[in-house]
Amino acid sequence: MIVSAHAMAMDFTLDVDDSVDEQLLRETMLHVERDLTWADSVFSTFKADSCVSRLGRGEIAVADCPPAVEQVLDLCAEYSESTANAFTAIRDGGQIDPTGIVKTWAMDRVRWRLDALQARGWLWGCAGDAMVSGIGPEAGRAWRVGIAHPEDRFRSVGAIELGRGHTAIATSGTSIHGDHIWTTTGGAPWYVQASVVGDDLIACDAWATAIVAGGESVALAAQEHGMDVLALRMVDGQVVADRSPGWRWAA
Template identity: 75%
Template sequence: MIAAAHAMAMEFTLHVDDGVDRAALASTMSHVESDLRWADAVFSTFSETSWISRLSRGETTVADCPPAVEQVLDLCAHYKGATRGAFDALSPDGAIDPTGIVKTWAMERVRWRLDDLPAAGWLWGCAGDAVVSGIGPDEGRTWRVGIAHPEHRFQSVGAVTLGGEHTAIATSGTTVHGGHIWAPGGEAPAYVQASVVGTDLVECDAWATAIVAGGEPVALAAQEHGMDVLALRMVDGRIVAERSPGWDWAA
């Protein structure tokens, strides 16, 4: 069974087993959508009245913002250090822009509601990012997740298996939603797309964005932090894939 929530100009989808109570699912997704819309109202860089936009213009302080703002900015600072500066919540023009992790942070923020569903397992995803819990429908009771082609959203470059050791995947790129990715020094991003598999959705998202911006050195650093990486370059009009040794394509 698939349920959806709409916020941040995107569709968030929840895959659960068909036996879940439909009334409970509808109630849960209603609350989830409200939570996501609240996160958008706080962090949208497209809204002049959002807290993050007002903060960026110097019209308020972190202390006066909802506590979530400080939490997200602390996460951004952490990942800036971990990725050696490749992940940065300051845009080239000096604006505060935590877009690189806000979506996945918002997804993780509501997962307690999903855990309360009477379901054996679920897959929670949006625009290339997904996290799973419990058992899935595929062989071995895992989840099979496709990775979209960087230039053709309805085509796939392959699929990975989530469940067990790896429970989260995030994909970032420059071809569809590249406005939040900028390379250090103003150079062109090294990769057109990067996918990172691990155990923490926000961590995967931050590293995927950083890898697109920072290239191979950052991809190697992600592996040192225990994650697996698929990075895509565009060479002479064709996609060239670079995979970490532990990257495991789904059959």
């Protein structure tokens, strides 16, 4: 069964096996949507009354916000350090902007609700980011996730399998959604798109964004942290892919 929730101006999709009670699934997704909507109300940089927007204007302090704000900012600081500042939640001028991980943080935050369904398996995804649990929809096969073309979200450059070794994937890019990526040097991003697979969706998201902003050295650092990477460049209108040794396309 495939069900969805709409929040943050995006559609979040849950693919779950047919053993789950449909009424329980509907009720769960209502709670999930409310959780995601709450996260948007707190972290959106597009809502003038959100905590993050008010923080940016100096109207309130972190201590005045829900504890989740400090948690997310701490994560941003952690990833900024591990990526040598290729990932940062501080824009030029000092504006706080944790957009780079807020969506995947919100997705991970509701995972307990999905686990409570006691499904044999599920895939939880949104706009290039996904996590999986349990078995895939076909007996004996892992979950398959497609990688969108950097200039056309309706085309695919290939697919990978999740659930055998890695359980999460995040994709960041500049061609379709570039407003959340900036470099600390002010130059153009090195890659137009990066996909990172690992076991922590938030970490994959932070590293994918950092790779686009920071380039090859950051992609190598991600591998040292146990993740596999697909980084895409556009050369004369053609996609050129740099892959880590562990990256495996689905058959």
